[in-house]
Amino acid sequence: MTTHLSPGRHTTHPGSAVPTPSVPTASVPTPAVAGPSVVAPAATLGPAPTSLPERAEPAAPDAAATAPAFRPNAKYVLLLGMMCALPAISNDIYLPSLPDVARDLNTSATAAQLTMTAMMVGGAMGQLVIGPLSDRFGRRRPVLIGVALHVVTSVLCALAPSILPLIGIRVAQGFFNAAATVVAMAVIRDRFVGADASRLISRLMLVIGVAPLFAPSVGGLIAGEVGWRGVFGALGLFGVALWLVVWRRLPETLPPERRRDGGMRTAMSGYRRLFRDRHFLALALMPGLGNAVLMSYVVASPFVLQEGYGLSAHEFSLLFAVNGLGLVGGAQVNAALVRRVAPIRIIRVALPLSVAFTLGLLAIAITGWGGLAAILVALWLVLALVNLAPPNASALALSRHGEIAGTAAALIGAIGIGVSAVISPLSGLLGGDSVAMAGVMVGAAVAALLVLAVATPAYRRGGAWAA
Structure with a gap:
């Protein structure tokens, strides 16, 4: 059964520069995002199960419902x-x-x-x-x-x-x-x-x-x-x-x-709070693992395509740009999808597809089936999916700790840099050929799917709303 979701409308409190979503009118309680007077829109999370614990905060004043939305x-x-x-x-x-x-x-x-x-x-x-x-x-x-x-x-x-x-x-x-x-x-x-x-x-x-x-x-x-x-x-x-x-x-x-007042102790308390939130850490890992898939391609592709398949520097630059269009296009598809589909639902579909496409790329690299054309098509499909999960995972992770958004964004970014820095050089250590590149991409995609399945309720009953 397909559930159609529509985005919430953003409004602004009079005298405040920070817009807040309008309060949904549904009779079922909707979990609120941490932060002053900010309530998560029903469009984002869908109808909340009655068993889900509330993190509610005071609703916005009625006057805010008529304020102009920030666009x-x-x-x-x-x-x-x-x-x-x-x-x-x-x-x-x-x-x-x-x-x-x-x-x-x-x-x-x-x-x-x-x-x-x-x-x-x-x-x-x-x-x-x-x-x-x-x-x-x-x-x-x-x-x-x-x-x-x-x-x-x-x-x-x-x-x-x-x-x-x-x-x-x-x-x-x-x-x-x-x-x-x-x-x-x-x-x-x-x-x-x-x-x-x-x-x-x-x-x-x-x-x-x-x-x-x-x-x-x-x-x-x-x-x-x-x-x-x-x-x-x-x-x-x-x-x-x-x-x-x-x-x-x-x-x-x-x-x-x-x-937030205070110095280093306050900063450390913020990080301690984030590290205690296993759900946040799982969501924060996904952008890094997605970036590891991308960086494995960036690091290995010059050797794979130029030395392995004999492309010239000009031909490689052209193909690099075409694959870049796939990356950008995937992100824009996601921007259109989230108007009607909850972010967690997109992640639940995008990560299994990413695993399937990277496995297909690995099979082509091992068997040599289809030659260069097959490798290029499989690469384009893998890269077109790379930007579907990370924006949604980042948005969901940030929504859990709006009161320390800067600290949360910092940890997401640092994890992303660290994960990609560790994983992306592996293709070179494993030989630098197409099999090594595809193998590392498979590993990063599988790791992202396992994190989603094990450390979040995304695939459990009610998980489409709990995330």
Whole structure:
């Protein structure tokens, strides 16, 4: 039996910048999302079973039902998308310069690649620190400071005299870039929950997915004209432009009365609360495992397609862009689906399909059936599904802890970076061929499905509403 769900309508309290969903009129109690005066829309969770424990909070005043809804326009989505994409752009625009860095600084290729890893390590640490700070001081101040320091570190990278200072500065750059990503996700949770949050995150994927596709080409052009140091100059200019747009266009979404007082002890109490919530941790793991499927492809595909199947660099770049369109298209399909289907229901279908498609890819890689054409079709189908589960899992995880949205977004991001950093290099260690790539993708997809089945009630009776 198919259940048709319609999205809840968002309203704004008079005098408050934080919209809250209108109160459903159903007679069955609906669980409320933690956070001041925010009640999860019936569209997101569906009718709640009577046995489900309530987490209800005071309902919004009747006057709020007539207030205008906040509707994010294209400029708002673009701003949040560029904030989320800042770390990816900072790495991808620099990719073509790695051989030049190794040659110019008289170091090895491995040491040059460490400048990429260093930024990921810095990003994971930055998310964990900046998330609680955004719950304490609001959203605008941390992101403005973080993006400003991105500009400073970009200039310092351009001036680096040797590889060791460059690695250290890249750690710092990743740390400060994390402010943009954490705040963007926290801003979404401040204003949206459930299906509406998932739909907005999916729209962000259009920006997050497209920007890195062009970043290597832009970086290669810049490096070819002015050298690798000019790439960091361009990153600095991009940071200046982003800072100005954030300063002018990003409103404060966390009013003073909702901010958390205290220092490190308060931050640690927030993380302790999150780690005690097994359901949250399960949902927070899924974006990382989905990203591990994607990163396994990104890391291994140059060797698989160019060395294994003999594609030229130009042909590989074209196919990489086509697969990128699959990624972006999948996210937009999800944005349309969540208008009528609850996010947890999408996850329950998307993850088994992901396992089936990755197993098909592995079978083609082992048997060689269909040759290059079959590999490319299977890859496209796998990648088109990658962005269906993560936006929904992130939105559901954030909805459980709206009162510490910055801390929750930070932990989701840090887990995602950590999981993908551990899993994605495995394809190279296992041989770097198509079988190794597909095997790692199967492992990540199966792990995501097991987490959903074991650590959440998604496949249990009533699980479509309990999530």
